[in-house]
Amino acid sequence: xxxxxxxxxxxxxxxxxxxxLRCDPISGHTALYWYRQSLGQGxxxxxxxxxxxxxxxxxxxxxxxxxxxxxxxxxxxxxxxTQQEDSAVYLCASSQQRGSNGYTFGSGTRLTVV
Amino acid sequence: xxxxxxxNHHVILSEAASLELxxxxxxxxxxxxxxxxxxxxxxxQLLLKYFSGDPLVKGIKGFEAEFIKSKFSFNLRKPSVQWxxxxxxxxxxxSPGNTGKLIFGQGTTLQVKP
Numbered sequence: 550x551x552x553x554x555x556x557x558x559x560x561x562x563x564x565x566x567x568x569x570l571r572c573d574p575i576s577g578h579t580a581l582y583w584y585r586q587s588l589g590q591g592x593x594x595x596x597x598x599x600x601x602x603x604x605x606x607x608x609x610x611x612x613x614x615x616x617x618x619x620x621x622x623x624x625x626x627x628x629x630x631t632q633q634e635d636s637a638v639y640l641c642a643s644s645q646q647r648g649s650n651g652y653t654f655g656s657g658t659r660l661t662v663v
Numbered sequence: 664x665x666x667x668x669x670x671n672h673h674v675i676l677s678e679a680a681s682l683e684l685x686x687x688x689x690x691x692x693x694x695x696x697x698x699x700x701x702x703x704x705x706x707x708q709l710l711l712k713y714f715s716g717d718p719l720v721k722g723i724k725g726f727e728a729e730f731i732k733s734k735f736s737f738n739l740r741k742p743s744v745q746w747x748x749x750x751x752x753x754x755x756x757x758s759p760g761n762t763g764k765l766i767f768g769q770g771t772t773l774q775v776k777p
Contacts, residue, residue: 580763592753592767605762644763651697654707
C-alpha cells in the first residue's frame with residue numbers, strides 16, 4: 550500500500566482481556582518496528598522484525614506482550630491480560646532495510662484499558 | 664545505553680519568531696540523528712536526518728539542524744515559524760550497524776500563535 554496501515558485505530562478493552570493490534574507495512578519493506586507512545590513518556594521501542602524473524606525484542610515490557618510477522622508483511626502485536634498501564638498509542642513503522650535511513654510510521658492504534 | 668534529551672517540553676512562539684529546539688544524546692560512537700514531527704491528528708513524519716558529512720542539514724518546510732559532535736547535540740532551527748508549524752517534535756538517534764532501532768527524546772510541543 551501507499552503507507553503503513555494500522556488497525557484498529559482505536560480500541561477500548563476491559564482489564565484482563567487480550568487484544569491484537571495489526572500492522573500492514575509498505576509493500577516491499579523488510580524491516581518493521583513497533584513502538585509505544587504513552588502520555589508523557591515519549592516513544593518507546595518494543596520490537597524489530599527483519600522479514601519474519603525478530604532479532605531485537607528487547608523492548609517488550611513483559612511476557613504478556615508478543616508479536617509475530619508472517620509472509621514478511623503483516624505483523625500482529627498481542628497483549629494478553631491487559632492492564633491499565635498498557636493504555637497507550639501503539640505505533641508501527643516500516644523501512645526498506647534496517648531503518649537507519651529513517652522509516653515511515655503508521656497512524657497508530659490508541660489502546661485504552663478500562 | 665543511548666539516551667536522548669530534549670530540554671524544552673513546551674514552547675510557545677508568535678508567528679515569525681525564530682525557533683531553536685534543543686536535543687542532546689548520550690553515545691560515544693558514530694550515530695545517525697533524526698528529527699520527526701507529529702502534526703495534530705497526523706502520524707509521525709521525518710523532518711530531517713544526519714548521517715555524515717556537512718553537519719548542517721536542511722529538511723522540509725524550512726527546518727534545519729546542526730550536528731555538533733563535541734556537544735553531542737543536534738538542535739533544530741527555523742528562522743521564522745508559522746502557525747502551521749504547531750506540532751510535537753521528536754529528536755531521535757540510532758547507531759549505524761544495529762537494528763535501526765531509534766531512541767527518541769520525550770518530545771517538544773510547539774505552539775505557534777497567529
